[in-house]
Amino acid sequence: MSPWFGIHVSESVELLIVFLLFLGTLVGVYFLQRWIGDY
16 A cells, blocks of 8 residues: 555555546547547
8 A cells, every 4th residue: 555645545446546547638638639630
């Protein structure tokens, strides 16, 4: 376990958070490219 923003979380939760952040970034980049591509 490692401290994450001062909160001790389990490894599985840490991995889930990292995965969600990664997924959110991919979705954000995808929509940003589509939005830019429209103009």
